[in-house]
Amino acid sequence: MNLFKNIGPGTLVTAAFIGPGTVTVCTLAGVEFGFTLLWAMVLSIIATIVLQEMAARLGLVSGTGLVETVKKEISSPALKYAALLLIFSAIFIGNAAYEAGNISGGVLGLETFVKTTTVDLGSLSVNYLSLVIGVLAFILLYTGSYKLIERSLIGLVLLMSVSFILTAILTQPDLISVVKGLFVPKFPEEGVLTVIGLIGTTVVPYNLFLHASLVKEKWKGVADLKKARTDLYVSIVLGGLVSISVIIAAAAIPKGAISSAADLALSMEPLFGNFAKYFLSAGLFAAGITSAITAPLAAAYVARGCFGWDSNLKSTRFRVAWGAVLLIGIVVSSIGLKPIEIIKFAQIANGILLPVITGFLLWIVNRKALLGNYKNSLLQNVIGSLIFLGTIVLGGRALIKVLEISW
Template sequence: MKAWFKNIGPGPLVAAAFIGPGTVTVCTLAGVGFGYALLWAMLFSVFATIVLQEMSARLGVITQKGLSEVIRTEIKNPVLKTIVIVLMLSAIVVGNAAYEAGNISGGVLGLETLFGNPSVEIGVFDVNVFSLIIGLVAFLILTIGNYKTLERILVAMVMVMSVAFLVTAILTKPNLIEIFKGLFGFKMPKESVLTVVGLIGTTVVPYNLFLHAALVKEKWRAESDLKHARKDTIVAVVLGGVVSMCIIISASAIQTKTISNAADLALGLEPLFGSFSKYFMAIGLFSAGITSAITAPLAAAYVASGCLGWSTNLKSKTFKGVWLFVLVLGVVFSSLGIKSIELIKFAQVANGLLLPVVAVFLIWVMNKSELLGKYKNSLLQNIVGIVILLVAIFLGLKSVLKVFNVL
């Protein structure tokens, strides 16, 4: 057990990043709207995440570089390089600022479920106190600037979050046969395409591919460590997938169809299963919000530093400047009453459009022999990666057509 804990790496941070309030909200809507029918979409998402994150981790361990750094050095055409860097910076940094507001708001929802809605008036603005508190906690944790300490804090919070959502799902006394049908039935009920895209979009997060490659080199430096990185990735992503499925299962137990967000899930479970569900859901929401509130600015800092050739040292002033910028924007947007659900949706659209682009660059980089040698992608890894890419593009196009009422 001691050896197992010693080899825990950035996997839990990746899991913490994708189980944010956006995932909680989308999984809630999936469960309330379609019961167990869309569990297969989460199963696919977990598989896709493992495949892509393994590539990212392998790149980080073998090259000792982050994905954005590799893309910057490997693209030789100056015009193409500029376009790609601008695209990555705008999508990841700006997109993460929007996500950050949603993450902080998600943590606030958890606290408000337990303590009400305290706010103070500052001029014409009505500022939420909990947003400021969560922003301050995230700031203090990031300011520590020590990877090992950051890792331990997030591992602990992921464990708390996992237990909270798991217990909530068990309290609903789910039908195991129906769960099995949902996992392997591959049904897409009418009007479910946007929800399916949402489930994939909140799990296969583009900025995680950058974050993972950057963090593994903080933990492992030798080729022999690749096995630890792979195990760490698989265990963490599967755990994250189970937590997401537990949220869908919990939401499936609610009879009313008026649930519109994660806060309603906590309140919706209370009449059915007593106050315990409310408390577990509140703890889960708070943990989901604050862990993602830490990882989103961190990912943005790694991407910006890699793109611009800055130091990726956690104590670097430029590195701190980027995550502080994203964190402050998130606190401002979330504390001024801007709807977190709309912010999360905006960020998911940005990520949905960015995922195929990032995946193409990742697969391209993973086939460069001069960079990875014998650790480049095998034929099977390329086939699986391309299939995942095509499915993401197909569902993305389908959802766009749906939005514009073409489909």
């Protein structure tokens, strides 16, 4: 019980990065390459832990979020406003664009249990499950209770974890092959983009902003840094196990017409029975709804930092910020729109933001004037620098992909 008492913000970070996009990328990785790319998830989890620890340490020691620190520490007005514009574009507009995908992912999980999901309203065919998920997210966020949001997401993350891990166990994988996949890196020539995708869906820019803000909701300051680290390590490793489990489960399916986790759920039934299908669907639902809650929350925190609002989760402006993101997601998901141009813009902004904010974070956590004895160690800087170089590759590849330029 004492362990769960100190679990919180890290679980919300896990809830954020294990969304439908991550589940789909992991599914495709497992179907196409079996256990070969499991090592990429191990690297992703290490990178996520290192960066999120820096963000959490910054939040607890300095008492400010990442956006507020950007405003405070960048002295040049032109650079400051350019940075804030990039952050707002990537996180607020980006999360609004991706929110429909989060809600739709939850809907795909529910569709295994509910066969009829649409109602006709005039010329429109509306998926009412999108409204159900949207309303659940709205109620939880509207309470303005960090403790309630935290406990609800911990429960959903546990549901997601149990569902995916049990699904992987049901496939009875060869453990020696799994261990080799985890610790012996192999680079299949056609798998480079998949590796980039696995890392890119785990090391998420908006989680750095979310975590730096959330630790201040949960804990009082630097005295609780040890608790924050324990929370982070347990939660992110659990998230890594979820991603690894999806890859393992997908590896049991022969290559074929599988393009998403929903296809995987259907394909598992004839091989491993109803249990596998239902476990996987429950996990997909939990992955969708958790991301549908954390994406608007992160966007609201970023808006609050950019515009200098007060820190009350119940303030009207804070609610309007997350409400706008959630509403866009509900509408787009329920009527089946595909806002391709907005999503492309969001991908470009995120591709630029990831290396920029990683570099800024490395710079800021080395400032003794701000963090004192809690600034980065040499080892943290070495690992952080390697991750920074990796984010440049990730960001560059994302831009190239969006702009449809080949390597």
